[in-house]
Amino acid sequence: MTGLRLDGLAALRDRTEARLAELVAEAPGAPMTLTNARLVDPAADRVFEGGVVIRDGLIAEVFEGARPGEDCGGRHLAPGIVDIGVKVGEPGERHKESFRTAGAAAAAGGVTTMVTRPDTLPAIDTPETLEFLQRRAVATSPVNVLPMAALTKGRDGREMTEIGFLMDGGAVAFMDGRAVRDTRIFQRCLTYAAGLGALVVGHPQESHLTEGSCATSGQFASQLGLPAVSPLAERIGLERDLALVEATGVRYHADQISTAGALAALARARAAGLKVTAGASIHHLTLNEFDIGDYRTFFKLRPPLRSEDDRMALVEALAAGEIDVVGSFHTPQDEEEKRLPFEEAAPGAVGLETLLPAALQLYHAGHLALPALWRALALNPAKLLGLPAGRLEAGAPADLVLFDPDTPFVLDRATLRSKSKNTPYDLRRMQGRVLATWVGGDRVFTRDAA
Template sequence: MTLHFTNARLINPEAGTDEIGSLTIDNGVIVAVDADAPAGSTELDCGGHCLAPGIVDIGVKIGEPGERHKESFRSAGLAASAGGITTMVVRPDTTPAIDTPETLEFVTRRAAEARVRILHMAALTKARAGHEMVEIGFMLDAGAVAFTDVFKVSTDTKALSRAFTYARSLGALVIGHPQEPGLSAGAAATSGKFASLRGLPGVSAMAERIGLDRDLGLVEMTGIRYHVDQITTARSLPALERAKANGFDVTAGVSIHHLTLNEIDVGDYRTFFKFTPPLRSEEDRMAMVQAVAEGLIDMIGSFHTPADEESKRLPFEEAASGAVGLETLLPAALRLYHAGQLDLPTLFAALALNPAKRLGLPQGRLAVGAPADLVLFDPYAPYLLDRFKLHSKSKNTPFDGCRMEGKVLATYVAGQAVYQG
């Protein structure tokens, strides 16, 4: 079926434009922009609402295998489609880890339950233990798009250099988590006045800088394609800027929670605000927003991490880290738009275009020939978020009860409506 979207506010991150226009899709592909409706097409009046490329979210945690009670591919797919996410790139920190071709093939079959596109990352080292590299070539053949040990940071730098060198020979993308594991062990907050007043074990912001410097040294030594999963402190930005200026193949991301929340939001030990890495100071948060606006930080992700009530209803130090974010990623990101800090093309460059480009995907664009993965949304629709209405199995969101602005009206994958609000 040929669909012709009219009266749409087209958010084009590639061109950097935000203009009223029309879009035509046929057989799952964009075939025309700002053209007349083809004969026999179905016209959809967007009512002046925003039509943008579907979000490509790198770093989503799914509970299969091992923790299906927290999140399944099916429930994550429902949440993603309701949040305007058309491609999820899922993490290997499962039980067991995705560190063999057989495990990767299992989750690939299970992912067929989802109504959005799902790509898989694999562990970089066996059991994510940081010592013995996985069979990177076989994992690439089985469909892995990147390699990461997620939040388990290796202390075996020699083993890591071998893995980087081998990944470089195969052109594999490695995703690292910049933390010095000794300094960050046991930490529940960022060290400083707030952590001291609350009696929480803290970690210095320098732990991220030290971990990043180590990884960037290995990048310089091996020439690998490297992505930093989360930059969260201002101290890390100069090192990232130097790496890019030196021509290293490095990109960086940031979590939506570190862009919109700070350490004070933890309040009286609210565990829904416990993250890895912990929330930072307001000065760090503003520095991250500025880095996204300038393009120094390339991507924004939800870092969706489902946790059940039992693992969150604990003392702050003992509670699980992370939050669900598939349905809150877009409305939370729109806070930056409403605050005048990011325009919509810049926002969708970080949410869709840059992640797609880094993975070599054709998504993330409003261009002729691109897949018709789209999100139609009203950026001004206000509502109070009720966590129990989220599609995720787990309900651990820091935005529960918050006033949000921005609702997804429809999500399309390959031209098919997978969600209609």
């Protein structure tokens, strides 16, 4: 009996010591080590074996080689994605997407920071609506949320918003999500934003030409009988915006470059020393105009899908560093707005959860190495917004994604965590899955073994 009691006490002691070790590991300030990973460092432009030490929500150390810690199984560990241009349905369209569901989709997609658009109902154009958005985001989203605010009141292009007050309230950039038609109003907005050092995100399209269109002009659109717009509309819109940027000196980011014709104008602006950057949608980098051939409305986007020549020009520009940022442009639409004739259906696609596997298509095709891809997904958007994220270095936020770039799967839209399921990648064979995501050192997603 004595021996049995001693054995029981020993077992109890072991369990107690194990629990104490767990409590110490979970205590504030206690370091956590992720080891046996292939680290993707976009700033240093390399992939190497090693790990990171996390303390107080920050990366305390990045090391090469092996150490004791949580084994990442040789999978890739990279900075979390910073996704600029995410649409969330709050306020006004919570039935399409909430901060809770968008945050869950983001975490499952390796997106640790969502930079949200102001095209809500009502628009994010006052400090009060901005404060509401921030409260909702903090209360329900597991990932970081940074809001953009509208450039004009109601996004109607007639009257400038209180840019200074909105900046004080936490707005990181200003956009209407569509072209400001009145050039005089737009110039006034840019002049005021330049004086405050604000970032303006433009949508470079000539709105009169694009109005009513749903496809890119050419023989294919004519065969389909769809109202179409010339790719020239993007170049005209961009040239106007860049002329105003030159006149005002504002910091300007073109949200979605989608045509080859716009790249030359962009290059001239940069050569002239203008403070200009550019982004591209993952859909325009991986799909083309032929994907709308069966009138499937999940492929209806704004701007519309372009030619294969345009797509490849964008991919080459991304590889050359001429396109700075790649985003999902997550735009949830409910079934009722998509289950309509192509011309009448709402444009847009969800993308928070599909951004990474779609972007890895460019890696597997040999167009970009992983560090270059992560510059566009994480480092460059963080730099654009003045964030310390997007880096694997001591002092950076411990916003991380663990992924396997080679895992194959067939995407089933029904499994997406977004409320809306309007993805053009439904039933497509994809390669690359997120295994875990950390935000500020806290694990916010772990993929269940299957």
